[in-house]
Structures are given as C-alpha cells and as structure tokens.
Amino acid sequence: MKAASVESSHEDYMYTSLPALCAAFLASMYFRSYFGVIGPLISDELALSPVEFGWLASAFFGSFALLQIPVGIGFDRWGVRWPMTLMMVVGAAGSAVLASSPGFWFAFGGQVAIGIGCAPIFMGVLYYLGRLHSPDKAGRLAATVSSVGSVGALLSASPLSWFTAEWGWRTACWTASVTMLGCAFSIAATLRQTPSSTNAVQANGAGSWRLPHLLYLVPICFTLALGGTFRNAWAGPYLTDVFGHRTDVGTVLSAVSVFGIATSFALPFALLRWHGRTIVTATYVVGLLSAVVLAFSPGSSIFEASAGLALLYAMGNIHPVAMTEAQTLLPSNMRGVGLGALNTLVFLGVSASSSIFGAVAELRLSVAATYGLIFGATATALAIALGIYVACRPNVVVVQEAAPASD
Template structure:
C-alpha cells in the first residue's frame, strides 16, 4: 500500500482534473476550431457520456480480470485521447479525443473502491477511499485558475499535451504498483455463492441517485439561481469558488470523521444537514446571498460521502458481483445529475415568479433527499438483518 495508495491518489486527481477541465479549454477549442453551438454541446457531453456508459462494463471487467490491467489499459486510452484532442483539427477528431478521455477516467473511482475493498475491511477501506477522494479533489482546483493561467501562457493544445503526459504517467504507475489478485478480508467476498440477492442493495438506490444533487447546482444551476434572485451584478465566480473550497475542505475532514463515527452515521447526518439546507432555501430562496452561498456549499459537500456509500455497498456484495454492483450504483449517481438538471429545467419552464421558481426547485431537491434519507433509515436495518441471517455473510 505504500506505493499503490499514492498511485491511486494520482489517478483520481487526474480524473477530477478531466471532469472539469473543459470549462476552461472548451471555449478556446471552440473558437480555434470554429465549432457551432451544437458541436460545442456534443463536445462538452462526450466525456460524461462515455464515462457513464462504461461503469457497468468496467465493473464486469474488474470481476473477471481484477483492477490493475483494465484500469491501466483504459487510462492509456485516456492519455491517447488527450493527445488526440491536442492535435485535433476539427470537430470529429476533438470529439473522439473527448470520448477517449472519458474512457480513460471511467475506471478510476470505481477502481479505487474495488481495490481497497478487496484489500481491507469495510471500515478501513472506507477511510482510505475517503482519503484518496479528498487528495484527488485537488484536481478540480488545478483545472480552474492554474489551468486558465497555463492556457493564457502556452495555449490549450499545450495544456492537453501536458494532461496526456500526466495521464500516461498515472497509467504506468497503476500498472506497476497495483497487485493483480487480492484476497478479501470479508467472508462474504470469499464465498461468492449463497443467498445474496440484488434486493439487499435497494435501500442504497435513492442515496446514490441523490448524492450529487448539490453538484447539479454547482455545475449548472447555481449561476442562474444567484443572478435571477440577487441580480446580474452578483459575483457568481466568488460564490462558486467558496462553494468548491468548502467541498474540498470537508472532503479532507471526512477520513478523520470516519475514525470516530461509523459510515452509516455520517451518511445519515450528511443527508439531514442537506435536507435542512434545501428546505430553508425552498422556504426563502432570496433571504440573503450569504444564506444562499451556505446552502449551496452544504448541498455540494454532500457528494463527499460517495465513497462511504459505495464502501457500504461493497460489504453487501459477493465477490462474483462486486464490480457489476458497484458499476450499477455508480451509474445511478450520474443518472441522478442528468435527471435532476432536466427536472429543474422543466420547473423553470413553468413561468412562475423568480422566488416561486427557485422555491420549487429547492423544494423538489428537499423532497428527493427526504425520500432517500427515509428509505436509508427505514430499510437499511432490514437489509443488514438479512445479511447477518444469511450463512455467507459475516
């Protein structure tokens, strides 16, 4: 672990960088390649489309071949994709590059969870996964102001070539440091047969579907909300920077919190805080810019418990279905972002007053979080009871 953990951290940092780098380089690419708005939209969505579609296939690959080979090979594809984007002369080559970058990032987060879950107990795996996630979140910062400075000095093509070399180095470190076959410390994982059913994981479905609702605001709806409610002169950039910094700070605090509290306690507490924030914003979306910023920050920080929820899922998955199970749950996270953004758009189309519109949007968010929390609190004990009663479980 002294060599593999840094490699996993570096890989996740690269993934977080690529998740948000297009916000800086995208407009520059569009200008130089003379892309239409439609082409720009497709180029922006190519990464997340390939990323989301590959979650279940990646899980199947992990179940069959382990983490090291699939993860390293796909990251090599991602490095090639960033190079292709750097050398692109038109839409289709840039689009292919973006798709390849999505392929390269698709196995990274799930690979971290899968690898650590096979090597450690659920409690330790959760702490280590949270540590990797917090360190990797720095990648989102690198793709902001530092990337803007870099592109201003050397251009977007140099930035993409540099990112390609970074991804290549991460792929090689994964290939060299990760062990191919791992024994699991969990009796359930060691005995892949028995009474396990998919229904044992259903209580986590609403949690996964709503984990990144705060990210929907951070990446798309916070800007319209702040400018519509507080005026066009609102410093949206400062608010979003503060929201991002708060999210990163809380992600670094999470591993320490896991030492003191169980994962289920943190999931429950996080959802209660997020629910309260959404309710307050729904009741009074325009009370003050400070209240709005705090509410958005708390909703965004909810996404930090993603590795905690996925680690809990691993403890319920048999060895034969671990990868595909994690892939299915991870897909739900991306579907939740897509669905929530579409729902928010439909609510905004109702042509209500500004206060009523955003009150409704935050009310819908609060409703989704309340349902997820209720299912988790009520149904989790039943799922755990079934686990403990089955002979293949600890």
C-alpha cells in the same frame, strides 16, 4: 509466517500503489469539475445553445455511468491494473480531442472519451482496497484517497480560471491530457494483481446474499452527487444569471471546492467515531435543508448561494462510505459488477440532472422561477432518497474469512 508475510505485502503497497491511486483520483476529480470553468468558454467559442451546453456537460457523466457495470465485470475477470490503465489512456486521448474540437460534435466525442478514461478510477480504488483490507479499514483508506484526490476539484476552480485566462481553454485541455497519460503509466507501473477477497457477507442473520438487500441504496446512489451537478456545470450559469455577469464565479467555485476538500479530509476521522450510516443520514439532512433554502430564495444573497452550493457539493464526499456499505452486502465473486451497477446510478443521476436542468432553462421562465424549480427538484430527490435509506436499510453483519491473499 504466511500471515505475517501477507500483512507485510499489504503494507508495501502503501508506498507505491496508494500514491498512484491518489494521483489518478485527483485527475478524475479535476475532470468531473473542470467543465464548470471551461464549459462556458467552450460554449461561447463554439456558439452552443443551452440544450447543447447541457448535453455537453452530461456527456462525460453519461459515458462514465454506462461503463460502470462493464468495468466491474472487467475487474472481476482481470483485476484492476490493466483495465484501469488502458481506459485512462483513452481519457487522455479524449482531452486531446476536446482541445482541438471545431464544433459541438467533436467536443461531445472528447467529453465521452474523457468519461471513459475516468470511469474505472474511483471504483478501481474501492475494489483494490476492498480486496486488501477489512471493510472498516478499506472504507477509511478509500476516504483518504478521496480526500487527497479532491484537490483536483480545487485545481479546476480559480487555478484553472487563471490558467485559461493566460493560455486559453484549449491549452488547459492539452495539459490535462498529458497529466492523465502520466497517471495511467503510474497505475500500470505500481498496481499488482488484485488479491483474493477477504470478506463474506451475512445479512439479516442469513449467510446468503439477495438483491433486495441492496435496493435501499439505489436512491442514495442516484442522488448523492446531485450537488456536483452545480459545481461541475450549473453553478456558473446560476451565479451569473442571478447575481450578474460580473460575479466572480472562479472565487465562489474555489470556496466551494475548499469546503468540499476540508470535509473530505475530516471524513476518515469521523468514521473512527461514528458509523457510516449516521454520517450518510446527517449529510442528507444538511443537503436537503440547503436545497430547500435555495429553492425558496435562489437570489437572496451571494453568500447564501455559495454556502448552499458548498453544502450540496460536499454531499459527494460520502460516496466511498456508501460504496463501502455496499461491499459488505456483495459476495466476492460479484463485487465488481455490484459496485459497477451502483456506481452507474451515481453518474446517471449527475448526467440526468444536468440534462434536466438544461431543459428547465430552455423553458424561458424568469430567472428566479428557473432556479427555484431546479433546486426544488433537487430537494425532492434528496428527500425521497433519505426516506428510503432510513426506513428500508437492513441489518448488516460482516464476517471475515481466512482467505489468503495471492499475488
């Protein structure tokens, strides 16, 4: 009777908290991507230098990354509901600050606050679902939430370009602020206390966990969202510098986003057929080849550039797969801080790459040399991560405990 009651309780959340998690992740994905459209407008109005543009683009991801471990500790101690709600309110305030910013430092502070608001969302999804379900089911549900939320990246492309053309980027930021606040209230209203973990770990035949078991994931986490750096900030400068200022950046970003969304919706079905490791490996091979092609011919054609950007951006879809793999290696009492540490690397990678790209652009090399160097650095990072992942991944066996869920 108790087991049936627990299972029924687990299914009930599908009709309440799961939609709220999808909406929150959609808002987070919008904010991860919106700077690709709004950033150049802010830069023009506030007269930012390339270095300031790079710092402004990286501010969101920097604050996002630095908070992952504290957020994980908070989840381990207080659960998901209230830390996530309160931080999302801060994010809504940050978007309002950005909307009213008169200069770089105001805008920078707004971007930092938006990063704070988005910091708990993705990890909250993983943590919450991981405490409710087995790794396989949690991974599929997390991929589903990720695919629905990825629509936020589409909204931040052509729809956002149209909106800003009609009403301006400041109105867009005010609208996003109100939306984020609504998502925060929905999280507060629908999420419940996080149930006890149902997963234990047995790695390499041992019943205990050791830090080296996770080290092979460090390069993967640091590089899996590098493609998002182009979609979120540098695709616009790349396309206009190489192909001219008349290039329809909004259409290209929309196509990139549609491809990312399509592949994200396909991911839960792919996980039914192939192991997560196979999907991660194949994704990195494709991303590496794309970066190499763009490094050697960044200005070959707009179609080649668009395809390469789309494939690099779609690599980010394996984020929940990599994090679910990490959960199978973490003890229940360290799951939050462990996921936080790995998630920190994901967004530090985006933040660091955006700043590095800005520094490369400041060198005043030729356009072809600048973007060839940027894509070449991306390819090198992906190759290193892939090699370590394939060569050093341990054998992992996940065993199920009979720990009951608690409300």
